[in-house]
Amino acid sequence: MGFFVEVLIGGLMAGVLYSLVALGFVLIFKASGVFNFAQGAMVLFAALTFVRLIDILKDTFAPIMLSLLITIALMVVLAMAVERLVLRPMVNQPGISLFMATLGIAYFLDGFGQTLWGSDIYTLDIGIPKEPLMLLETVFEGGVLVASEDLIATVVAGLLVVVLAIFFQRTRVGRALRAVADDHQAAQSIGIPLNYIWVVVWTVAGLVALVAGIIWGSKLGVQFSLSLIALKALPVLILGGFESVLGAIIGGLIIGAGEKLSEIYLGPYVGGGIEYWFAYMLALFFLLFRPQGLFGEVHIDRV
Amino acid sequence: MAGDRRIGETILRLDDICLSFGGVNALSNISIDVKEHEILAIIGPNGAGKSSLLNVINGVYHPSSGSVTYKGQTRNQMRPHDAATQGIARTFQNIALFKGMSVLNNIMTGRTLKMKAGFFWQCLHLGKARNEEIEHRKKVEEIIDFLQIQSIRKTPVGRLPYGLQKRVELGRALAAEPEILLLDEPMAGMNIEEKEDMSRFILDVNDEFGTTIVLIEHDMGVVMDLSDRVVVLDYGKKIGDGTPDEVRNNQEVIDAYLGVAH
Amino acid sequence: MFYRETGQFKTSYQADQAIFPIRQDRIFILIWLLIGFAVIPLVASEYAFRAILIPVTIMGLAALGLNILVGYCGQVSLGTGAFMAVGAYAAYNFMIRVPELNPLFCFVLGGLTATGVGILFGIPSLRIKGFYLAVATLALQFFTDWAFSRIGWFTNYTPSGSIAVQPVEVFGFAFNTPLRKYFLCLTILSIFALVAKNIVRGRIGRAWMATRDMDVAAEIIGIRPMYAKLSAFAVSSFFIGIAGALWAYIYLGSWEPLAFDINVSFSVLFMVIIGGLGSIVGGLMGAAFITLLPLMLNQLPSAMGFEISTALIKHLEIMIFGALIIFFLAVEPLGFARLWQIAKEKLRLWPFPH
Numbered sequence: 039m040g041f042f043v044e045v046l047i048g049g050l051m052a053g054v055l056y057s058l059v060a061l062g063f064v065l066i067f068k069a070s071g072v073f074n075f076a077q078g079a080m081v082l083f084a085a086l087t088f089v090r091l092i093d094i095l096k097d098t099f100a101p102i103m104l105s106l107l108i109t110i111a112l113m114v115v116l117a118m119a120v121e122r123l124v125l126r127p128m129v130n131q132p133g134i135s136l137f138m139a140t141l142g143i144a145y146f147l148d149g150f151g152q153t154l155w156g157s158d159i160y161t162l163d164i165g166i167p168k169e170p171l172m173l174l175e176t177v178f179e180g181g182v183l184v185a186s187e188d189l190i191a192t193v194v195a196g197l198l199v200v201v202l203a204i205f206f207q208r209t210r211v212g213r214a215l216r217a218v219a220d221d222h223q224a225a226q227s228i229g230i231p232l233n234y235i236w237v238v239v240w241t242v243a244g245l246v247a248l249v250a251g252i253i254w255g256s257k258l259g260v261q262f263s264l265s266l267i268a269l270k271a272l273p274v275l276i277l278g279g280f281e282s283v284l285g286a287i288i289g290g291l292i293i294g295a296g297e298k299l300s301e302i303y304l305g306p307y308v309g310g311g312i313e314y315w316f317a318y319m320l321a322l323f324f325l326l327f328r329p330q331g332l333f334g335e336v337h338i339d340r341v
Numbered sequence: 342m343a344g345d346r347r348i349g350e351t352i353l354r355l356d357d358i359c360l361s362f363g364g365v366n367a368l369s370n371i372s373i374d375v376k377e378h379e380i381l382a383i384i385g386p387n388g389a390g391k392s393s394l395l396n397v398i399n400g401v402y403h404p405s406s407g408s409v410t411y412k413g414q415t416r417n418q419m420r421p422h423d424a425a426t427q428g429i430a431r432t433f434q435n436i437a438l439f440k441g442m443s444v445l446n447n448i449m450t451g452r453t454l455k456m457k458a459g460f461f462w463q464c465l466h467l468g469k470a471r472n473e474e475i476e477h478r479k480k481v482e483e484i485i486d487f488l489q490i491q492s493i494r495k496t497p498v499g500r501l502p503y504g505l506q507k508r509v510e511l512g513r514a515l516a517a518e519p520e521i522l523l524l525d526e527p528m529a530g531m532n533i534e535e536k537e538d539m540s541r542f543i544l545d546v547n548d549e550f551g552t553t554i555v556l557i558e559h560d561m562g563v564v565m566d567l568s569d570r571v572v573v574l575d576y577g578k579k580i581g582d583g584t585p586d587e588v589r590n591n592q593e594v595i596d597a598y599l600g601v602a603h
Numbered sequence: 604m605f606y607r608e609t610g611q612f613k614t615s616y617q618a619d620q621a622i623f624p625i626r627q628d629r630i631f632i633l634i635w636l637l638i639g640f641a642v643i644p645l646v647a648s649e650y651a652f653r654a655i656l657i658p659v660t661i662m663g664l665a666a667l668g669l670n671i672l673v674g675y676c677g678q679v680s681l682g683t684g685a686f687m688a689v690g691a692y693a694a695y696n697f698m699i700r701v702p703e704l705n706p707l708f709c710f711v712l713g714g715l716t717a718t719g720v721g722i723l724f725g726i727p728s729l730r731i732k733g734f735y736l737a738v739a740t741l742a743l744q745f746f747t748d749w750a751f752s753r754i755g756w757f758t759n760y761t762p763s764g765s766i767a768v769q770p771v772e773v774f775g776f777a778f779n780t781p782l783r784k785y786f787l788c789l790t791i792l793s794i795f796a797l798v799a800k801n802i803v804r805g806r807i808g809r810a811w812m813a814t815r816d817m818d819v820a821a822e823i824i825g826i827r828p829m830y831a832k833l834s835a836f837a838v839s840s841f842f843i844g845i846a847g848a849l850w851a852y853i854y855l856g857s858w859e860p861l862a863f864d865i866n867v868s869f870s871v872l873f874m875v876i877i878g879g880l881g882s883i884v885g886g887l888m889g890a891a892f893i894t895l896l897p898l899m900l901n902q903l904p905s906a907m908g909f910e911i912s913t914a915l916i917k918h919l920e921i922m923i924f925g926a927l928i929i930f931f932l933a934v935e936p937l938g939f940a941r942l943w944q945i946a947k948e949k950l951r952l953w954p955f956p957h
Contacts, residue, residue, distance in 0.1 A: 073734045127933040133733065134679055135936045138876050141869060142928030149922025157914060269741070269865070276738045314749045318742035322727060325739060329731040399823060425825030437820035439813045441881065450813045454825040456806045460834075466622070466801035474805060478616040517824060 051188035053294020059271035060286035078268020079147035085251030113244030273321035279331030349377030358407035385574035430519035451516025652781035660788035666886035668842025674880035676835035677815025682740035684867035687847025694848035717844025725836030752860035767857035879940025
């Protein structure tokens with residue numbers, strides 16, 4: 039039992055990280071209807087920039103804070119560039135074309151980041167403690183082993199979600215964002231500046247990517263494979279629904295837990311490695327019963 | 342049968358149809374008879390459930406209770422595909438043409454159910470498949486002539502003005518050679534001239550092919566001129582049914598349209 | 604002037620419904636066939652066959668297949684690599700397990716296996732749409748990646764999981780030189796392009812396009828959505844499956860487990876979008892462009908006299924590739940096919956526009 043709970047918790051923690059990436063997707067999809075495949079590349083780019091800047095600035099008084107600020111500034115610039123060079127020229131184009139364009143952004147960022155910063159594996163150490171913690175020793179025999187970095191990640195992710203929720207529900211920009219998400223043209227016609235909103239959304243998505251990148255990076259090292267966690271976040275999205283922040287969180291938890299549990303308990307029977315596709319099959323299976331995802335909006339076809 | 346304008350027996354009967362979305366009753370206990378060869382108009386204020394009624398007839402919506410009897414067969418619900426096979430065609434309030442296809446191809450899709458050539462011959466586009474294309478093309482050209490849209494037959498419909506799109510949509514419905522034609526606001530957003538053209542087409546279809554027509558329309562002048570019978574809906578209930586003159590003098594209908602002090 | 608329809612009167616519907624109703628188009632296609640079958644074989648170098656012509660023809664076939672699904676039927680798929688893998692591994696297994704079969708027949712069987720898988724994975728499309736479907740097709744991609752690298756039976760238990768194929772020999776005639784391989788691929792591509800063109804201009808093609816443009820209306824005029832979508836999945840995956848078998852046998856010769864991964868899916872999708880959704884000739888142009896682009900980017904630095912490390916070249920390459928994709932989508936979202944159409948319209952009057 040203790041082992042089961044340990045696997046479960048490990049899975050849920052991994053799920054939190056998937057949720058973080060999925061969150062970036064959801065933000066952009068909600069506000070611009072763009073299926074942003076570049077979210078993973080943004081995670082890699084942000085983490086690479088951050089880790090390399092720390093190295094460059096290591097002789098200054100506060101390398102981590104300085105690199106963080108510069109990286110944030112870079113993500114803002116990136117958001118502006120995306121708006122200017124991709125979204126604005128492609129306004130009113132079908133979703134599939136915009137999706138392809140974000141694939142282009144993903145390729146560009148992967149290439150650009152590695153050209154600029156190199157493509158080795160960089161260790162990121164910003165002082166997150168790594169010692170495993172023993173929890174619930176009184177409940178189960180032997181207790182449950184949990185990595186403390188995972189715990190911190192969970193807390194950070196939780197905070198991030200709260201901040202985003204406040205931002206969306208309580209601020210003027212947040213309200214404008216929701217209006218844009220509902221109907222681009224209507225929002226524009228009442229004077230909401232679409233271009234500005236896009237920059238805001240992509241910036242927020244970039245910051246979420248940075249947080250995800252820092253957490254993943256300090257866990258696994260900053261390397262190209264960070265770009266591929268976007269692929270892990272996709273089933274989270276179809277499970278949770280493309281438009282739901284809550285869905286991204288819960289979907290991530292389900293996928294994370296399901297993946298780890300299936301690998302441990304099912305994997306040995308089929309030769310292992312089912313982590314690779316399990317999340318997708320799970321999501322696909324869900325879709326057959328709830329085509330709009332767990333928390334997605336039902337669109338009624340009117341004729 | 343063609344050209345027979347005499348109104349015949351009941352061809353389609355709706356019995357006690359109820360339909361609700363969430364808690365809203367879109368239709369409650371609607372019973373309507375549609376007779377062969379007649380032009381039946383459904384009128385009523387916005388949100389009265391007119392389009393929902395058409396959607397029930399050709400199976401887009403499934404009523405929560407009640408039955409549809411068509412050509413002697415009673416069922417609780419139609420499926421859109423079954424409705425099409427049995428000769429029910431329709432047009433839509435917001436044009437539902439295939440925007441990426443030419444006028445010709447749009448109308449050709451209307452003949453899908455009449456085309457039989459197998460997959461193999463279609464791959465080769467020879468033999469049966471080719472003969473069939475040509476044979477149906479002839480029929481489609483007749484419709485194009487009838488609707489006077491010869492000059493635009495190769496134009497993608499997305500590029501056409503609204504009035505012409507409505508006409509093409511009528512053409513697509515006619516291509517199926519339907520027994521019942523459901524028209525959802527065929528004249529919405531048209532100018533007088535276009536309305537006159539469209540009225541002419543509707544009367545001609547009814548006259549020449551003997552097609553039964555059920556139409557929704559807001560323009561009372563058009564409704565009173567065209568239709569043999571008028572059904573009035575309000576808040577999902579039927580409040581009037583009769584000849585244009587009867588309906589015009591029905592107190593309940595007047596109240597619904599002009600409002601009444603409660 | 605060069606592309607003028609004036610004076611070409613069609614007196615029968617048959618003439619109007621011919622595959623290329625305009626004379627210039629007929630001449631043009633003949634010229635292309637002549638170039639493909641006669642001129643190129645005479646002038647092309649061995650390198651050109653191996654690095655450009657063979658991959659372009661095979662990927663052209665795959666793009667053709669994907670275009671049927673995405674461009675004509677409107678169902679976005681990111682599982683092209685998976686369908687190619689199914690075609691390739693199925694052909695391989697038929698060939699080693701039933702050695703007396705004709706290799707070309709095995710390719711067809713590979714295509715048919717892909718068709719079966721395509722229909723199976725097309726079933727979700729009846730319930731889900733748009734990007735949900737696109738992500739769902741990724742499920743197939745990751746599943747086949749895993750299955751072909753982990754399940755030994757598919758690779759005939761080769762220890763490394765990589766496969767080296769038997770030479771392709773049909774009735775004693777071996778397709779062992781680049782020229783012969785090229786002829787084989789080009790012939791297959793031409794036949795399939797013709798078949799695709801025939802299907803899309805008939806009843807089935809119209810049913811696909813109607814489903815793409817407005818599925819509710821399509822159903823109401825009597826097109827079964829299930830039939831339209833699954834037939835598009837079937838035809839598309841057949842094409843892609845055959846392309847996969849050719850890619851494995853004719854182009855690669857031997858391949859590692861991840862030769863058909865998600866990057867293959869993306870590049871075929873790029874070909875279709877950049878070439879032009881819903882255009883057969885566009886897909887072929889897209890295939891040529893996407894195959895040639897990395898080659899040119901690779902040659903460019905050395906041609907200009909730079910010496911750069913291979914890793915850097917690789918990174919620069921994907922960066923420029925990404926930028927070009929964005930550029931093309933922003934400038935001409937309808938792809939090469941649209942540019943080609945505009946060119947034709949210009950040529951009607953050129954060089955005397957007034």
